[in-house]
Amino acid sequence: MTQMAWVNGVYTAADEARISPFDRGFLFADGVYEVTAVYGGRLVDMERHLDRLERSLRELKFGTMPDRKELEEVHRKLVETNGVDEGYVYLQVTRGAYGARDFVAPEKPRLTIFMFSEKRALIDTASARNGSRIVALPDIRWARRDIKSVGLLAQALAKTEAKARGADDAWLVAPDGQVTEGASSNAWIVTKDGEIITRAISNMILAGVTRHALFDALGQRGGKITERSFTVEEAKAAAEAFTTAATGLVTPVVEIDGVKLGDGKPGAVTRSVQKLYYTAIGADVAKAAPWVNA
Ligand code: PLP
Secondary structure, three states, X not given: OOOEEEXXXXXXXXXXXXXXXXXXXXHHOOEEEEEEEEEOOEEOOHHHHHHHHHHHHHHOOOOOOOOHHHHHHHHHHXXXXXXXXXXXXXXXXXXXXXXXXXXXXXXXXXXXXXXXXXXXXXXXXXXXXXXXXXXXXXXXXXXXXXXXXXXXXXXXXXXXXXXXXXXXXXXXXXXXOEEEEEOOEEEEEEOOOOOEEEOOOOOOOOOOHHHHHHHHHHHHOOOOEEEOOOEHHHHHOOOEEEEEEOOOEEEEEEEEOOEEOOOOOOOHXXXXXXXXXXXXXXXXXXXXXXXXXX
């Protein structure tokens, strides 16, 4: 069945959605996006995603905000119409199309807003079960990684390079040797003493919504997270590692640059974090992810 998409106020068959080639998103990557997970037909942390969208637009001085109530409604409608039980809703806002190529942005833009959804497994995936193998690559992105820009070429090239090297994903490394984050996720390590570490929020990384939710969930159970940077070498010597993202939720990392972490299988702390997060989004872990207890 054709999936429904939404472009500038109009619901349309996804494969018939049209946007101008003069759109500033296409010409200059002048736009931002959000990806909200859907589990059990419910949108996971949509409000936080919309908060971050508005922040990204403010930081880029868009001067115009989309109607938040309308965005919320379209999220719900796409989930319902497209029958998304598990998957995500994608939302992109660009500074619009003006029939010309002018670097200078208009003061009052006519936004282009595009949304679609996709059904896909988030919990029972091969990488959630077995972990992913990572390669560390130089972080060649611009200096405002806190903005969820559609300018994703560096990330796309890193993920392509990771696949070419036979790995599953890439972690990005700043010139000072510290890991910034995953190519489309936040990066975490667990020390041999069970300390959970992730990089502090700054312009160097995206403030992940899943990262934030995990701070809440772990905090409620009295768990502690240390916010600090770590090098690739420290990550390779760690007991465990994992990534967080709306589409990967909590994904164990079992190998970095060919070096196995621990026994090369998802570790106990990572499994407990997966369990905690799956429960937080309303999953019946015994049914949806029995392997976290194995
Ligand atoms: N960091 C980067 C570079 C990302 O692209 C993403 C998600 O796409 C994340 C972190 C995780 O963010 P979230 O948990 O909000 O999906």
